[in-house]
Amino acid sequence: MSDNVICNTLYFLQKCQLLLSQIEGRQEWINEINECQKELEIYKINHPLYEYCLSFITDKIIHPFLQELDIIFNSQDVVRELQKYELNFNYVIKRLSLIREFIPNVVKVPLDDLFCKPQTDEEWIQLNRYIEYVNLDDPLSLSKQFDQFYDYIAMGAAYCTLGSKYQNQLISLIVQNVGGAVMLVKKQTARNIKTKEITNPSLSFVKGLWSIQNNSTFFKNFMKLTNCRVKSHLKIHVPFLFRENQFKYHHDNNNTYVQEKFKGFRMVDDLYNKLQGKELLLKQKQQKIKVRILSANKIVLYKDVDYVQLVQRITELSSEHHQISQINQQQENRNIKIKKVVLHIHGGGWIAMSSFSHQSYTRKWANYLGEDTIVFSIDYRLAPEYRYPYALEDVWQLYLWIINFSQFYLNISIEQIVLAGDSAGGNMALGVCFRAIKYGIRIPDGLLMAYPAVNLDFTKFNPYLLQGLIDQVAPATVLKLALHEYLKDTNAKPNVDPYLSPLIADDSFLLKLPKMTIMCGQLDSLTGDTIKFVNRLRKLEKQFRMLIYNGINHGFLNFEVPIFAVPAIKPLIENSCDLLKQLFNQ
Structure with a gap:
């Protein structure tokens, strides 16, 4: 390792401490910097990723911090100038504490790891040869577009925060809307609020910001007005038909990867009533799966369900002598045109967002794919009220309902089904595939994943994780909170559970995955694990396509909201439409 790298880092940290020691009441900052320095000295070894890590944090965090300290001490009023930077400095100190957490993991990366190689x-x-690096715009233009977008995020953060301290809903709403309007001109104030909130993010703040399109009356109505129109837009409520205790998630290596022949399912009680057509339209106290349906064709919800065929189907599902994949039995007198299905699984860290907040692109998918396609977009249960594996259970149950029962209620005849998920949704799309492989059930015909979370074991370091320290959309502090809320009190083990970390799945499962297309941002902290995932697919000679968009970070499918959009994202959304269509055509 170059001595200059470690010397520069330690020198800058020491200089920061020296400057801060001249300011009263900043001992907590000095202590954290000192602890970070000790950690770096302890793990001072010759390791390629360690050198890269030090260079990154020095260039992106420590050196800018030192420059701002110099500005303060060169000013005439140090105390007043410090107040301007205090929130930024708190965020720097917070990130130094995160660096201390993952430094020990950096040196544990084997030297034969992909990212240790040139x-x-x-x-x-x-x-x-399998990865396409895509330029959407020239770097300077892209940077300016994102700076504007980050200001919109800051305004959203301010909007969510301003009314939170008022218990009276009316007062809270007034303060939010008036304050939000003020933030349009007081951009620095909005930035400061955002910086303060992401330094030590609360669950309510993250849920509020990520779900602002759902929770804010203004943004919700704005979305309704600006979303493109589709011919059919329905909301249904699918009952749970299969006993949940059938799908326990195994953590022991002796059972996780054992593939079984289909043996039938245990169905829930009161099955007949749950299978009546009117059930799909009823919101009831009992738990149901909320689903949004989009299509460029007219979707018909049948009033007269053929219970003879329905009972026959139930018999097949409960039998040891039939395969679940035989699903295309239809009534001969029904003219079925819709033969392609997209099951869309939204992201949001398992704690936020919904099918509604992703309509800015799912509606475009529905229109682009045409009249022979239907899009099911699920609203699965969210943490912390419903932690792992509830969300995955919801997606699994809906998948089973679609491939086995949807044709009895809707004018569809499934020939192909593709799962599409972003971030957490991509993780669960793979989880559904693994569950189908394990139990000998029909496997989806394709996968479209955008910036999927393929590894929830953050003790496994790769250099892309450093991006979380400077990410304006999905910072490391927020991702850490979301993961904590999803897994807390569940005894979950992401280091051994492939339903949490698909990256570690056995080759026998990866070999049976369908063709897939993966879209990632070059500046996304999750991209490194996805690269390692597709490298495993490459070695197994699986069919896949990966596109990495230069200068783009996490969550880009949601970046094309009118007025607030990043202009360069438009061709990317169009690209996603085409990539999805290609999965059906192959």
Whole structure:
């Protein structure tokens, strides 16, 4: 390792401490910097990722911090100038504490790991033949567009925060809307509020910001007005038909990867009433799966369900002698045109967002794919009220309902089904595939995943994780909170559970995955694990396509909201439509 790298980092940290020691009441900052320095010295070894890590944090965090300290001490009023930077400095100190957490994991990365090898290594040369790096705009223009977008996020953060201290809903709403309007001109104030909130994010803040399109009357109505129109837009409520205790998630290596022949399902009680057509339209106290349906064709919800065929189907599902994949029995007198299905699974860290907040692109998918396609977009249960594996259970149950029962209620005849998920949704799309593989059930025909979370074991370091320290959309502090809320009190083990970390799934499961397309941002902290995932697919000679968009970070499918949009994202959304269509055509 270059001595200059570690010397520079330690020198800058020492200089920061020296400057801060001249300011009263900042001992907590000094202590954290000192602890970070000690941690770096302890793990001072010759390791390629350690050197990269030090260079990154020095260039992106420590050196800018030192420059701002110099500005303060060169000013005439140090105390007053410090107040301007205090929130930024708190965020720097918070990130130094995160750096202390993952430094020990950096040096544990094996030297034969993909990211320890140079780009000239044969493994990278082979892998890069499968990865397309896409430029959406020139870097300067893209940077300006995102700076504007980050200001919109800051305004959203301010909007969510301003009314939170008022218990009276009317007062809270007034303060939010008036304050939000003020933030349009007081951008720095909005930025400060955002910085303060993401330093030590609360669950209510993150849920509020990520679900602002659902929770804010203004934004909700704005979305309704600006979303493109589709011919059919329905909301249904699918009952649970299969006993949940049938789907326990195994953590022991002896059972997780055992593939079984289909043996039938245990169905819920009161099955007949739950299978009546009117059930799909009823919101009831009992738990149901909320689903949004979009299509460029007219979707018909049948009033007269053929219970003879329905009972026959139930018999097949409960039998040891039939495969669940035989699903295309239809009534001959029904003219069925819709034969392609997209099951969309939204992201949001398992704690926020919904099918509604993702309509800015799912409606475009529905229109682009045409009259022979239907899009099911699920609203699964969210943490912390429903932690792992409830969300995955919801998606699994809906998948089973679609491939087995949907044709009895809707004018569809499934020939192909593609799962599409972003972030947490991509994680669960793979989870559904693994569950189908394990139990000998029909596997989806394709996967479209955008910035999927393929590894929830953050003790496994890769250099892309450093992006979370500077990400304006999904910062490391927020991702850490979301993961904590999803897994808390569940005894979940992301280091051994492939339903949490698909990256570690056995080759026998990866071999049976369908063709897939993966879209990622170059500046996304999750992209590194996705690269390792597709490298495993490459070695198994699986069919996949990966696109990495330069200069783009996490969550880009949601960046094309009118007025607040990043202009460069428009061709990316159009690209997603085409990529989804290609999965059906192959």
